[in-house]
Amino acid sequence: MIKMENVFKKYPNGVTALNGVSIHIEKGEFVYVVGPSGAGKSTFIKMIYREVKPTTGLVEVNGANTSELKDKEVPFFRRRIGVVFQDFKLLSKLTVYENIAFALEVIEESPRNIRKRVMEVLELVDLKNKARFLPNELSGGEQQRVSIARAIVNRPDIVIADEPTGNLDPDTSWEIMRVFEEINERGTTIIMATHSKEIVNKMKRRVIAIESGMIVRDESRGEYGYEN
Amino acid sequence: MKIRTLKRHLREGVKNIFRNGWMTVASIGSVTVTLLLVAAFLVIILNLNHMAEKVEEDVIVKVLIDVAASDDDIKTLGDEIKKINQIESVVFSSKDEELDSLIKGMGKEGKSWELFEQDNPLNHAYIIKAKEPKDTAVIAEKIRGFDHIYRVNYGKEVVSQLFEFNKNARIVGIILIVGLVFTAIFLISNTIKLTIMARSTEIGIMKLVGATNGFIRWPFFIEGMLLGMIGSIIPIAALLAGYYYIVEKLVISVQIPFFELLPFYPFAWQISLVIFLIGALIGVWGSIMSVRRFLKV
Numbered sequence A: 001m002i003k004m005e006n007v008f009k010k011y012p013n014g015v016t017a018l019n020g021v022s023i024h025i026e027k028g029e030f031v032y033v034v035g036p037s038g039a040g041k042s043t044f045i046k047m048i049y050r051e052v053k054p055t056t057g058l059v060e061v062n063g064a065n066t067s068e069l070k071d072k073e074v075p076f077f078r079r080r081i082g083v084v085f086q087d088f089k090l091l092s093k094l095t096v097y098e099n100i101a102f103a104l105e106v107i108e109e110s111p112r113n114i115r116k117r118v119m120e121v122l123e124l125v126d127l128k129n130k131a132r133f134l135p136n137e138l139s140g141g142e143q144q145r146v147s148i149a150r151a152i153v154n155r156p157d158i159v160i161a162d163e164p165t166g167n168l169d170p171d172t173s174w175e176i177m178r179v180f181e182e183i184n185e186r187g188t189t190i191i192m193a194t195h196s197k198e199i200v201n202k203m204k205r206r207v208i209a210i211e212s213g214m215i216v217r218d219e220s221r222g223e224y225g226y227e228n
Numbered sequence B: 001m002k003i004r005t006l007k008r009h010l011r012e013g014v015k016n017i018f019r020n021g022w023m024t025v026a027s028i029g030s031v032t033v034t035l036l037l038v039a040a041f042l043v044i045i046l047n048l049n050h051m052a053e054k055v056e057e058d059v060i061v062k063v064l065i066d067v068a069a070s071d072d073d074i075k076t077l078g079d080e081i082k083k084i085n086q087i088e089s090v091v092f093s094s095k096d097e098e099l100d101s102l103i104k105g106m107g108k109e110g111k112s113w114e115l116f117e118q119d120n121p122l123n124h125a126y127i128i129k130a131k132e133p134k135d136t137a138v139i140a141e142k143i144r145g146f147d148h149i150y151r152v153n154y155g156k157e158v159v160s161q162l163f164e165f166n167k168n169a170r171i172v173g174i175i176l177i178v179g180l181v182f183t184a185i186f187l188i189s190n191t192i193k194l195t196i197m198a199r200s201t202e203i204g205i206m207k208l209v210g211a212t213n214g215f216i217r218w219p220f221f222i223e224g225m226l227l228g229m230i231g232s233i234i235p236i237a238a239l240l241a242g243y244y245y246i247v248e249k250l251v252i253s254v255q256i257p258f259f260e261l262l263p264f265y266p267f268a269w270q271i272s273l274v275i276f277l278i279g280a281l282i283g284v285w286g287s288i289m290s291v292r293r294f295l296k297v
Helices: A041-048 A071-078 A096-105 A111-124 A140-152 A170-185 A197-203 B003-019 B021-058 B071-082 B095-117 B133-144 B156-198 B200-208 B213-231 B233-253 B264-294
Strands: A002-010 A016-025 A030-034 A056-061 A081-085 A158-162 A189-193 A206-211 A214-219 B060-065 B087-093 B125-130 B149-153
Touching (some): A016 A041, A030 A170, A081 A140, A096 A111, A111 A140, A111 A170, A140 A158, A158 A170, A170 A197, B003 B021, B003 B213, B021 B156, B021 B213, B021 B233, B125 B133, B133 B149, B133 B156, B156 B200, B156 B264, B200 B213, B213 B233, B213 B264, B233 B264
Parallel strands (some): A030 A189, A030 A206, A081 A158, A158 A189
Antiparallel strands (some): A002 A016, A002 A056, A206 A214, B060 B125, B087 B125
8 A cells, every 4th residue: 555665855955854764565454654843744744645756765655666757657656645733724714514525525525425425524533523624713722633634534545644643632632532533443554654652552553663774663453652 | 717816915915015014105106107117118119200201201303304395205204204104293383383383382582483484594393202212212213314314313312311311310319219128127026026025924924825836926916916006007197187288288389390190199109008018017027027036835
């Protein structure tokens, strides 16, 4: 599903973010990406949805070599990947419903399908009764659930989350993790960068640790391994 | 593209105009100012052109016939002149007709010339019009070689200067208009760029969830076109009202020779259409230029 072989990434400012990374992630896996700040986690994550391309090496996602994708193929490539951010990235002027529907509108889904699918994911993230609210009328946890709903409404094969609980208190974080668990149980691959020791240690999932742009640890039922 | 999607783009484009408030006002303002200038220049240049053409058309060659020439000689001369290729028309004007037109042309002062009706000192003449005004000099030279000619008049200096002036005026006018249009495109592309930067989050999310560049571009395209079209409303209104006033009120009260403006209908409406189209074009072009840079994946 996701394959990286000897991936190097050097930014134009001279920083080497990835330094020979090779990894395989299979369909349906739940993977934590851990490591100190500036270790290359974000670049690793961005590599997957082709926000960045490798300087050298191979990145293959859903069978597509990201270096060989043409610009006009990228939108279609991204429709199979959902992305969740620490800062939610919701459109403040749109309601909860509209924010989620937006992801389907831009890929030209039919209005009937849009209504059906949005209601489904609102149910999944337990926000059906807040569909007409604006993002700033919601708590942080609720906003993050909206952004997760938007990421999965398109039924992607992979969901990528870059510190999704970074801005949330512990209780709310667990709430969010339950949603990710449920999505994963339905067969979606989840890759999550996180700084939360509690979450990683409790969930007992595959852990990939990155330091100085290299994978220093890859355990199938791993621990966080750093002090918070 | 699906009709539904097109409707969505139209709706978004219109919504954006309201959403962007002051930015919209600024864009429309810059288009308005530019189009006002373009409209004014167009009107001035096209009218100058029109007047120049009029003057050019009025350029004639007047062949004064030697008083000693007999009626037969005059007729032969006329036939010979008609053989010249570049000539459109040859009209004979007797010396009495010449005096009449002289008296009329002088207005009140013409009265004193009436004395000469008894003993007309003028010559019979052929009045010649060229097919192309620029051939006037050539025609005059040819006729000079014929017999029974007293003099050939065509205002040599004036004609060549006039042609030169007209040519320069047209070039300057076109350069000014092109310059103005580019300034407007630059202004509107800058303003749209600002509205895009203000909405970069939205564009970022659209790209993230897999919107194609075309899909992202359309609403901006429509927004730009609408901005340009709205920006053309005030210039068109000003043009129609202003030109109507000048043609129907002002020009009639002041009489200046050769100062003949193009009639309000259809000229003012044609220019309005041109201004409207330039507005839409400026808007579309401006938005395309500024969106392009933002859409590099």
